[in-house]
Amino acid sequence: MLPTNSYLQFTPDLKICRILNGMWQVSGGHGRIDPKAAIQTMFKYIDAGFTTWDLADHYGPAEDLIGEFRRQVIATRGQAALANIQAFTKWVPRPGKMTKKIVEDSIDISLRRMDVESLDLMQFHWWEYQDKNYLDALKYMAELQTEGKIKHLALTNFDTENLQIIVEAGIKIVSNQVQFSLVDRRPEVNMIQFCQQHDIKLLTYGTVCGGLLSEKYLGKPEPRGLSLTTVSLKKYKNMVDAWGGWLLLQELLSTLKSIADKHKVSIPNVAVRYILDKPAVGGVIVGARLGISEHLADNAKVFNFNLDAEDLKKIDAVSEKSRDLYELIGDCGDEYRR
Numbered sequence: 008m009l010p011t012n013s014y015l016q017f018t019p020d021l022k023i024c025r026i027l028n029g030m031w032q033v034s035g036g037h038g039r040i041d042p043k044a045a046i047q048t049m050f051k052y053i054d055a056g057f058t059t060w061d062l063a064d065h066y067g068p069a070e071d072l073i074g075e076f077r078r079q080v081i082a083t084r085g086q087a088a089l090a091n092i093q094a095f096t097k098w099v100p101r102p103g104k105m106t107k108k109i110v111e112d113s114i115d116i117s118l119r120r121m122d123v124e125s126l127d128l129m130q131f132h133w134w135e136y137q138d139k140n141y142l143d144a145l146k147y148m149a150e151l152q153t154e155g156k157i158k159h160l161a162l163t164n165f166d167t168e169n170l171q172i173i174v175e176a177g178i179k180i181v182s183n184q185v186q187f188s189l190v191d192r193r194p195e196v197n198m199i200q201f202c203q204q205h206d207i208k209l210l211t212y213g214t215v216c217g218g219l220l221s222e223k224y225l226g227k228p229e230p231r232g233l234s235l236t237t238v239s240l241k242k243y244k245n246m247v248d249a250w251g252g253w254l255l256l257q258e259l260l261s262t263l264k265s266i267a268d269k270h271k272v273s274i275p276n277v278a279v280r281y282i283l284d285k286p287a288v289g290g291v292i293v294g295a296r297l298g299i300s301e302h303l304a305d306n307a308k309v310f311n312f313n314l315d316a317e318d319l320k321k322i323d324a325v326s327e328k329s330r331d332l333y334e335l336i337g338d339c340g341d342e343y344r345r
């Protein structure tokens with residue numbers, strides 16, 4: 008089990024684990040997932056205290072796995088055991104005119120697949136800011152929230168400007184899910200401050216860069232092509248290249264290793280702890296290749312140590328040598344809109 012500081016009262020009704028289990032990794036491109044083994048492994052996660060899942064309508068079978076997992080939890084442990092599990096999905100529609108029916112039909116599909124009466128959190132993504140239909144979509148989602156189909160509204164990959172438009176339209180947003188790591192520190196430019204002012208939490212992904220921020224890559228030659236074995240590694244290797252390249256990553260890794268050794272933890276532990284301690288950050292999502300690989304015992308150590316001022320100084324000194332990704336790419340989520 009995890010210590011109490013591993014959990015956050017995210018909303019009045021939802022207490023979440025501050026390391027969320029990311030289910031993009033079951034969607035293909037990260038190794039073949041066996042559904043039975045995946046569900047067995049999901050029990051291991053909740054028994055270890057990792058009770059919160061991040062998924063999406065388009066993450067292959069992720070919503071169905073949650074549905075089947077919930078049924079198996081009821082069958083083996085009783086209905087009450089479900090109270091300790093949170094499942095946060097997303098809706099990623101094609102831009103265009105939004106009607107109540109379009110929105111409700113999509114929400115109903117997620118409800119059915121996940122086998123829930125109400126979605127804990129609906130994290131909405133939108134591809135095209137010029138198309139302001141996103142405000143209609145959110146307005147209808149707010150109606151569905153009042154009707155009980157959604158508990159809380161959230162966003163993913165929205166930039167600060169459009170987040171502000173949504174907040175000013177009177178829509179209550181509890182979180183925005185963005186890329187945030189020691190490589191990609193763009194949320195520090197504008198997003199964090201806005202979120203703090205409006206009581207919005209950040210849920211972060213890419214925080215261990217698909218595994219690049221781990222001992223596995225320390226002192227290793229630059230991986231290319233087929234040696235980047237998951238789409239996640241490919242995604243964050245591109246980010247590392249834009250940020251400063253393999254040599255600078257090695258400098259970051261050896262700095263993180265010296266800090267990790269000092270605290271008797273791992274490189275990913277330091278990378279996650281650093282982001283968890285940033286203002287507005289509610290939780291860090293760590294991708295889970297269910298039934299293929301697992302880092303539960305290691306990731307649990309994140310909650311047993313603290314970084315000191317000297318650690319932060321060393322890390323920030325490496326960050327200062329990198330390129331400015333905000334200038335290069337733009338605000339949070341802009342990489343999806345170029």
Ligand SMILES: NC(=O)c1ccc[n+]([C@@H]2O[C@H](COP(=O)([O-])OP(=O)(O)OC[C@H]3O[C@@H](n4cnc5c(N)ncnc54)[C@H](OP(=O)(O)O)[C@@H]3O)[C@@H](O)[C@H]2O)c1
Nearest residue numbers: 029030031061212213215216217218221239293294300302
């Ligand atoms: N909203 C969005 O647009 C968006 C985009 C991307 C991701 N996400 C969410 O964020 C989740 C995280 O995905 P991500 O792609 O960003 O991946 P990630 O969390 O940066 O990387 C996950 C990988 O890191 C490795 N890892 C994790 N803990 C480790 C440890 N303690 N020691 C060594 N290696 C460790 C594992 O690699 P191995 O399996 O190889 O051991 C794991 O598969 C996704 O599942 C999804 O829920 C959202």
